[in-house]
Amino acid sequence: MAVIGIVGLGVMGLGIAQVYAAAGHEVLLADAYAPARETAAQRIRDGLAPRVAVGKLPVDAMEALLARLKVVKISGLAPCDLVIEAIAEKLEAKQALFAAVEAVTDAALATNTSSLSVAAIAAGLKRPDRLVGLHFFNPAPVMKLVEFITLPGTDPQAAALARSLTEQAGKVVIACADTPGFIVNRCARPYYGEALALMEEGRNPGEIDAAMVAAGYRLGPFQLIDLVGADINLAATESLQAAMGGSPRYHIFPALRAQVTRGDLGRKTGRGFVYPDPLPEAPADAAAIVLRIEAMLANEAATLLAEGGSTMTGIDTALELGLNFPRGPFESGRRHGRSAILTELLRLEAAAPGDLKPRYAICPALGPALQSPL
Ligand SMILES: NC(=O)c1ccc[n+]([C@@H]2O[C@H](COP(=O)([O-])OP(=O)(O)OC[C@H]3O[C@@H](n4cnc5c(N)ncnc54)[C@H](O)[C@@H]3O)[C@@H](O)[C@H]2O)c1
Known part of the structure; x- marks a missing residue:
């Protein structure tokens, strides 16, 4: 001992x-x-x-x-x-x-x-x-x-x-590796960020959560933000964005900042993005929401992988254990298939406003990662 x-x-x-x-x-x-x-x-x-x-x-x-x-x-x-x-x-x-x-x-x-x-x-x-x-x-x-x-x-x-x-x-x-956010706090960012992007495009946060829950996630992105606190989520995103040279991959969406300014921080203040309301039914296009968020999760995971010091299995396991995800980002990416993930990222890049286009740039390690064994 x-x-x-x-x-x-x-x-x-x-x-x-x-x-x-x-x-x-x-x-x-x-x-x-x-x-x-x-x-x-x-x-x-x-x-x-x-x-x-x-x-x-x-x-x-x-x-x-x-x-x-x-x-x-x-x-x-x-x-x-x-x-x-x-x-x-x-x-x-x-x-x-x-x-x-x-x-x-x-x-x-x-x-x-x-x-x-x-x-x-x-x-x-x-x-x-x-x-x-x-x-x-x-x-x-x-x-x-x-x-x-x-x-x-x-x-x-x-x-x-x-x-x-x-x-x-x-x-x-x-x-x-000794890089900002290590694995979980970094690779989780697109889960919230892409949900916030969808919300700013007019989607209902409850429907976004319902789509992810229907795909096996224990909590949707907004439920998770409400659980931990929008203020904590904002501080974590700001800290990572600063540490990563202001990269748009960690863009601070105004909807998150507004939520914090309003004081609707989630469970601890009694109201959040979705808390305390029950989730609605998953929308008809739930699969498209899941593909978009999981494509971004896989791309961020590939970016971290390419920096060295971690493995695909390690990253997948970390997100399963650290965030209760039903599967890690590489496994999700493989389920959709390499072509579906890359096509989705190209679509998102084409549709994004100019300052956010680099957010969707495909990491060169993503394609090979989705084809090689875990
Ligand atoms: N809270 C979390 O969810 C979490 C998760 C993972 C890692 N961490 C990290 O763990 C560390 C501690 O976080 P926490 O939430 O337990 O903090 P905390 O504020 O609950 O506890 C910190 C303790 O450290 C003591 N302390 C502060 N400065 C000290 C010093 N110079 N010498 C000796 N004791 C000192 C304080 O008296 C206090 O008891 C931080 O580095 C934090 O980033 C926190």
């Missing part, structure tokens, strides 16, 4: 701590904020209580799990094999934290950042080769996917340890 350190005891840090403690490891917990340290064990206990109540987790297993947790100072992380940070999403804070951590331990280091560059976080370290990215999804104990980011100079032993401990804890670890 290993010793795992977790720094940052917010929603993600506590969830990640629970994952490794449930796998039998000793977990040392640290946070800069005293109330976060003092309430950590109780918050994990409260999170486990419903599973105990329905008999899914025996009381003694819960007590054993909680007994493996211990709050320490940063200096107390010395015996760790792996230290994972889940502190505030600020580059300087993460750099300063890892500088302090590497001074006290020889452990492998991992960041749970969602939007910062792992290389930038590693840059100031004495041993930058010890740092990898382990990007968990919320809620960490439930979500199977962990995106795994290594850098060209990463120490193979540190990488192997971080990967194997996480796989042994029951997660599906998918390698990806």
Whole structure:
């Protein structure tokens, strides 16, 4: 059994701590904020209580799990094999934290950042080769996917340890490059973006959602935006667009901005694009809506694939596990067929206004990807 350190005891840090403690490891917990340290064990206990109540987790297993947790100072992380940070999403804070951590331990280091560059976080370290990215999804104990980011100079032993401990804890670890949004947060963009484009062309958001749900998606694009919050979706799209040099592939559609300005953010404000209304019947042209959105998903996935560091299977699995998609973008593309996907993208490019035409440009890797084995 290993010793795992977790720094940052917010929603993600506590969830990640629970994952490794449930796998039998000793977990040392640290946070800069005293109330976060003092309430950590109780918050994990409260999170486990419903599973105990329905008999899914025996009381003694819960007590054993909680007994493996211990709050320490940063200096107390010395015996760790792996230290994972889940502190505030600020580059300087993460750099300063890892500088302090590497001074006290020889452990492998991992960041749970969602939007910062792992290389930038590693840059100031004495041993930058010890740092990898382990990007968990919320809620960490439930979500199977962990995106795994290594850098060209990463120490193979540190990488192997971080990967194997996480796989042994029951997660599906998918390698990806250190590029903005990693796999899921990037490849998901067309799901929302193309739905917003359709809406701006006059389509009803409920019908768009109904078309995707009829094609096997658990939630339509607007239902997903309403679940997470239009403000969060806008911030994620803006951050990715800025990181990708303003590319129209991550265009901010005015309909999204207007929704945020109106304050109709989704479930948390009681009204969203479609929430709280039930979805209508799927429209007669549902197949065309699905083809359009899935063509864009496949094109974005091919663009990421062409950049290196990930595989078709990895990208498909990441979207299935990270977003509950019924199939990944490459599998969807193959179902439609290479010719149908390429023809649809050409049609969209021809129909788009001038500034949005590059949004639909076919990635050169798309055609070959849809023909080669997964
Ligand atoms: N919330 C999500 O859905 C999600 C998903 C994946 C990744 N992430 C990433 O995980 C990280 C944490 O997110 P969160 O939502 O759990 O945040 P949070 O605000 O819930 O918790 C952050 C915790 O870190 C502590 N902290 C902040 N700065 C610190 C420092 N310098 N030293 C020690 N402790 C410090 C805070 O006291 C707090 O307890 C971020 O990098 C975020 O981008 C979040």
